[in-house]
């Protein structure tokens with residue numbers, strides 16, 4: 726036997742040993758269905774809990790407060806809430822949407838924010854598993870929910886949340902494409918398109934040219950978050966959803982159709 730062949734056999738031997746060890750490791754690894762079930766249970770707990778936190782951002786930001794400043798309290802009677810009042814979704818249902826201390830009505834949008842966040846965590850986990858994409862898409866989803874709930878209640882866009890979303894979208898596109906050109910380019914295209922539409926609308930009504938309208942910033946948001954090939958489809962879907970919202974509910978909360986369309990694009 727030549728020296729070379731002996732060496733090769735030696736390596737193969739090691740290789741076999743290694744694969745045997747690997748097999749033993751596999752025995753300790755969980756069955757896929759069990760892993761998925763445990764993951765889902767985690768998401769069912771974690772999603773609404775994050776949603777609960779998001780509702781305090783929605784309540785406090787218009788007052789210039791952050792969720793860190795004060796322990797959870799009732800917005801009507803200022804009573805500090807007890808742990809049993811703080812279970813996402815359950816506490817709301819058990820108290821039938823009223824404060825346990827003063828019977829003040831709790832905004833129904835709070836339970837919606839918690840339910841939406843729960844759904845986001847579950848859908849994203851089933852789509853992406855635990856991964857970088859999961860973390861980014863879920864965080865973006867939670868911030869879009871906060872932006873929408875804030876616009877729904879306060880009738881305006883909150884720059885702070887919008888800025889976070891610009892940053893998160895830029896990070897996501899950079900991670901996915903490996904370059905910062907993609908979000909710059911598509912963000913700029915949408916900014917350009919938005920400004921053209923805005924200036925054109927000024928031809929009929931000069932009043933409109935005084936301030937950059939919200940839809941320009943929302944178009945930039947779509948450009949920064951959504952991958953380039955999906956830009957046109959996402960914009961079309963947004964327009965369609967705006968029309969549906971208008972027909973069904975009359976008043977328009979622009980961030981809700983925008984968020985739905987962006988999320989759909991991220992799932993594709």
Ligand SMILES: [Zn+2]
Nearest residue numbers: 799802824827
């Ligand atoms: Zn109260």
